[in-house]
Amino acid sequence: MIGSITTVISAIFWGLVVLSVLVFVHEGGHYLSARACGMRVTEFFLGMPCRYRLAWKSKTHGTVYGVTPILLGGYTRICGMEGEEDELLADCLAFVQERGRASAHDVAERLGVDEDRALDMLVTLSDWASIEPFYNPDKGEYEGQKDYPQEFRTLARDGHLRTEYDKGCDLTEEGSTQAGEPRAITLSASDFLAVERSQTYLGKGFWKRVVTLFAGPLVNVLVCIAIITVGLSAVGTDVAQNTNTLGVVDEGGYAYAAGVRVGDTITAVNNTAVVDWNSLASTLTQVMGEGKDFTLTVRRNGQELLLTVDLPEDQHVDVIGIQPQYKHVTLSVADAFATGVNYGRLVAQFAIRLIIPQHTMETLSTTSSVVGISAMAGQAAAAGAYELMLFVAMISMSLGIMNLLPIPPLDGGKILIELIQLIIRRPLPMKAQLAVSYLGLAFFMFIFVFALRNDIANFIMG
Numbered sequence: 001m002i003g004s005i006t007t008v009i010s011a012i013f014w015g016l017v018v019l020s021v022l023v024f025v026h027e028g029g030h031y032l033s034a035r036a037c038g039m040r041v042t043e044f045f046l047g048m049p050c051r052y053r054l055a056w057k058s059k060t061h062g063t064v065y066g067v068t069p070i071l072l073g074g075y076t077r078i079c080g081m082e083g084e085e086d087e088l089l090a091d092c093l094a095f096v097q098e099r100g101r102a103s104a105h106d107v108a109e110r111l112g113v114d115e116d117r118a119l120d121m122l123v124t125l126s127d128w129a130s131i132e133p134f135y136n137p138d139k140g141e142y143e144g145q146k147d148y149p150q151e152f153r154t155l156a157r158d159g160h161l162r163t164e165y166d167k168g169c170d171l172t173e174e175g176s177t178q179a180g181e182p183r184a185i186t187l188s189a190s191d192f193l194a195v196e197r198s199q200t201y202l203g204k205g206f207w208k209r210v211v212t213l214f215a216g217p218l219v220n221v222l223v224c225i226a227i228i229t230v231g232l233s234a235v236g237t238d239v240a241q242n243t244n245t246l247g248v249v250d251e252g253g254y255a256y257a258a259g260v261r262v263g264d265t266i267t268a269v270n271n272t273a274v275v276d277w278n279s280l281a282s283t284l285t286q287v288m289g290e291g292k293d294f295t296l297t298v299r300r301n302g303q304e305l306l307l308t309v310d311l312p313e314d315q316h317v318d319v320i321g322i323q324p325q326y327k328h329v330t331l332s333v334a335d336a337f338a339t340g341v342n343y344g345r346l347v348a349q350f351a352i353r354l355i356i357p358q359h360t361m362e363t364l365s366t367t368s369s370v371v372g373i374s375a376m377a378g379q380a381a382a383a384g385a386y387e388l389m390l391f392v393a394m395i396s397m398s399l400g401i402m403n404l405l406p407i408p409p410l411d412g413g414k415i416l417i418e419l420i421q422l423i424i425r426r427p428l429p430m431k432a433q434l435a436v437s438y439l440g441l442a443f444f445m446f447i448f449v450f451a452l453r454n455d456i457a458n459f460i461m462g
Contacts, residue, residue: 253321
């Protein structure tokens with residue numbers, strides 16, 4: 001009982017560690033590319049959004065870095081990826097700059113719109129890091145609350161209207177203003193909005209947006225290839241030899257029960273001669289497919305023995321518990337790198353088959369959910385640090401490739417939307433994007449449920 005509890009705790013712990021680190025690395029790719037492309041980035045965290053967190057704010061570009069207690073991944077807030085533009089957005093921004101602080105009610109009155117529309121505009125500008133929510137402790141408001149506060153306020157800006165998120169910002173120069181202070185602008189409202197928009201994801205060109213989306217999966221793929229390249233060239237791996245002399249015989253397997261032992265050389269299966277592991281494996285597959293008992297001719301210490309493998313009735317059997325001999329080898333850096341690239345190709349083929357209708361169910365039969373990944377992570381950790389790192393590499397590749405599938409809200413789906421917008425030369429309405437994203441979420445919920453069923457059968461029911 002204690003052993004089972006320990007196994008479960010180990011699986012949960014290592015599953016959280018592996019998935020959190022890899023999602024954090026994935027988000028790191030988005031973060032670095034967004035910064036390189038000149039986009040404002042307000043937060044970069046290990047863990048999911050939470051009121052309670054440990055954080056540090058960069059003095060050079062304003063980004064808040066930190067960790068939250070909900071270690072189920074990570075996130076980065078790139079400005080301009082949420083919210084919808086409005087024809088009155090420029091007037092709304094100018095009004096907040098004029099007032100210093102304003103509520104949705106104030107904006108609604110000034111612009112002659114309803115408060116819901118006014119709040120949407122304030123939220124969009126806040127997402128752009130052009131203004132920020134003002135959490136008033138006197139009203140019981142606090143950062144991290146579920147709802148937006150009543151008011152939004154100006155950001156601190158230097159003499160050139162740059163915020164702390166913009167390159168070259170110097171809040172010590174003459175003409176700088178603090179957060180919440182009114183700030184006159186010399187530009188027209190539309191020109192000022194255009195400057196603010198240019199600092200966001202939305203305001204960048206097609207290629208910069210695609211690079212930012214692609215960078216997350218790319219980092220996952222590169223992490224996998226790097227681990228495999230270093231691991232196989234420096235530490236090496238055990239490679240199965242094409243020999244019919246056995247290196248492993250599982251004590252709980254059907255072969256062991258029949259009398260087969262390590263070091264035996266299998267020369268025939270049901271009188272069909274075998275000369276190496278390839279011929280032995282193919283012959284066993286054919287014989288076991290018949291579901292009947294069969295014989296093995298083995299050579300041991302110069303003598304030949306005829307052993308009978310007894311299979312259970314009315315039960316499909318895939319393995320009898322034998323493995324070939326293994327040899328530990330280290331690869332050259334070039335060969336190790338090629339192995340990593342080839343593994344990526346195999347994962348990509350699997351992912352493509354997943355979205356081809358005639359292959360979807362067949363492919364799903366071999367998938368695992370987060371439950372299965374956690375169980376395998378625990379097993380890999382128990383096997384040693386090197387095995388755990390190779391497992392991390394495998395999951396990293398899967399995370400990267402799967403995120404490139406052209407299904408919103410995955411990165412590949414967002415890239416697809418960018419391509420569609422490039423072709424039609426206008427933005428897709430937010431409602432259309434949300435509708436497609438919901439369909440994508442439904443598809444992945446179906447995959448998760450199916451994969452979870454696989455995990456229950458494999459890891460829980462045995």
